[in-house]
Amino acid sequence: MIRTSHRKNNPRHMQITLIILLVLAIFGLLDTSYLIKKRKSAAPPVCPIGGHCNLVLESKYNTALGVHLDLLGFLYYAGIITLTLLTISHIWNPELLTLLLQIGIAAGVLTSIMLVLTQWLIIKAWCFWCTISALLSFTMGLTLMITYYA
Amino acid sequence: MDINIKIVFAILSVIIGLLAFIPYIKDVISKKTEPHAFTWLIWAITQGTATAALWYGGGGLGTIPMTISVTCVTLIFLLSLRGGSTNITLSDTIILITALLAIFIWWQLENPLLAVLMVSAIDVMGYLPTFRKSYMQPWTETTWAWGAFTISNAFILLSLESYNMLTTTYLISIASANLVLFIFLLIRRRLISYDTNQPQKK
Numbered sequence: 001m002i003r004t005s006h007r008k009n010n011p012r013h014m015q016i017t018l019i020i021l022l023v024l025a026i027f028g029l030l031d032t033s034y035l036i037k038k039r040k041s042a043a044p045p046v047c048p049i050g051g052h053c054n055l056v057l058e059s060k061y062n063t064a065l066g067v068h069l070d071l072l073g074f075l076y077y078a079g080i081i082t083l084t085l086l087t088i089s090h091i092w093n094p095e096l097l098t099l100l101l102q103i104g105i106a107a108g109v110l111t112s113i114m115l116v117l118t119q120w121l122i123i124k125a126w127c128f129w130c131t132i133s134a135l136l137s138f139t140m141g142l143t144l145m146i147t148y149y150a
Numbered sequence: 151m152d153i154n155i156k157i158v159f160a161i162l163s164v165i166i167g168l169l170a171f172i173p174y175i176k177d178v179i180s181k182k183t184e185p186h187a188f189t190w191l192i193w194a195i196t197q198g199t200a201t202a203a204l205w206y207g208g209g210g211l212g213t214i215p216m217t218i219s220v221t222c223v224t225l226i227f228l229l230s231l232r233g234g235s236t237n238i239t240l241s242d243t244i245i246l247i248t249a250l251l252a253i254f255i256w257w258q259l260e261n262p263l264l265a266v267l268m269v270s271a272i273d274v275m276g277y278l279p280t281f282r283k284s285y286m287q288p289w290t291e292t293t294w295a296w297g298a299f300t301i302s303n304a305f306i307l308l309s310l311e312s313y314n315m316l317t318t319t320y321l322i323s324i325a326s327a328n329l330v331l332f333i334f335l336l337i338r339r340r341l342i343s344y345d346t347n348q349p350q351k352k
Contacts, residue, residue: 012236016187019243020231027250034254048257049203126206128257135198146231 015088017147021101021140022084028077028136035070035129047128056127061118069115073133076108080140102148105140112137156309163305164215170298171222177292178226184235184290186283188246190227192276195253196269197223235283235290242279249275266316270323277327281334288338296332300325 038045039057047053056062062069083104087097112134119126177183197220204213252272259265284291303325310317 010236012238013232013234016234016236016238017231019238019246020187020191023243023246023250026247027254030251030254034258046258046260049199049206132257142228143231146228 013147017143018084018088020143021105022081022088024136024140024143025077025080025084028133029074029081031129031133031136032070032073032077036068036074039068039070045129049128052125053127053129055125056119056123056130059123061123069130076104080104080108098148102144105137105144108137109141156311159305159309160215163302163309164218166298166305167215167219167302170295170302171219174292174295175222175225175229177295178229178233181233183292184233184237184283184287185226185230186238186242186279187227187230187234188238188242189276189278189280190223190230192246192249192253193273194220194224194227195250196273196276199253199257200269235287237283237287238279239282242282245275245278263315266319270320273320274323274327277331281331284331284335285338288335288342291331291335293332293335293339296328296335300328300332303328 035045035057045053045057064072080101083097083101086092087094087101115130116134119130174183178185197216201213201216201220204216249272252268252275256265256268256272259268280291303321307318307321307325310321
């Protein structure tokens with residue numbers, strides 16, 4: 001059963017967690033916007049620590065159901081930002097919003113695991129910006145898990 | 151037998167760094183120390199990037215101390231989510247957002263010197279929430295650990311093979327910030343204990 005009760009946790013720590021989730025999601029939004037911008041302008045993205053960003057970004061695995069993954073990522077982070085802001089502002093049922101946030105982030109973590117495995121085992125190349133997006137998802141998942149379940 | 155003094159300095163820096171991290175983590179677990187989550191999150195990202203670059207670039211043995219360090223930093227960030235400082239203000243959030251925006255720009259820089267200057271500034275920015283928190287709550291930090299981090303940084307500086315802006319800027323900036331934080335904590339602890347020992351005016 002997913003525990004959404006705020007009672008057993010320090011409310012201040014929960015608030016800090018929500019701020020961290022919000023900032024990480026904004027970071028994710030920037031990351032995916034950069035990839036969308038580069039794709040639209042047909043310019044290769046900067047690969048800060050090397051790797052083969054283009055090999056990954058131009059592979060057949062860069063879409064899901066015909067939609068580019070950078071766009072799906074952008075929508076995912078926009079959704080997390082909306083849910084986090086709604087939870088922080090307490091304007092609607094916070095328990096339900098927290099549950100939705102947990103489900104959303106869990107889905108993001110699972111998708112990120114799949115995409116990391118695709119880079120590692122199938123494409124055999126790493127894209128810096130895609131890996132950062134996966135790491136952001138993992139950090140958000142860990143942050144939420146530690147605050148709610150540890 | 152020829153012993154390379156630079157290797158000795160490098161080993162000393164790793165040992166002292168570990169000697170500082172382990173008790174710091176122990177203090178966080180026992181709730182004696184309350185780290186500021188934002189500070190450690192910023193450092194986890196900057197050090198994580200540097201470590202990934204080293205691994206990817208084939209840094210060999212040199213990547214091991216960095217990997218240990220980034221593991222400890224990440225662990226402290228995760229521990230701070232449950233036992234960290236709850237003294238977090240709007241200014242801290244603004245600093246976190248600014249630092250993350252700067253990291254995003256830093257990743258796109260192609261000039262190495264500019265990148266080093268930028269990451270040094272970001273890491274120093276990471277200290278600000280801890281400084282602010284420690285002003286009123288200097289007891290929530292393991293003071294001597296910051297002194298040990300400074301010494302560890304000094305030994306890394308001594309172990310460098312060449313000295314130039316690229317190799318020294320980052321190390322000098324974090325060593326200075328660690329030293330300033332160490333002195334700051336000592337002064338604040340003394341001032342606060344002095345204030346509380348003064349007879350109350352009626």
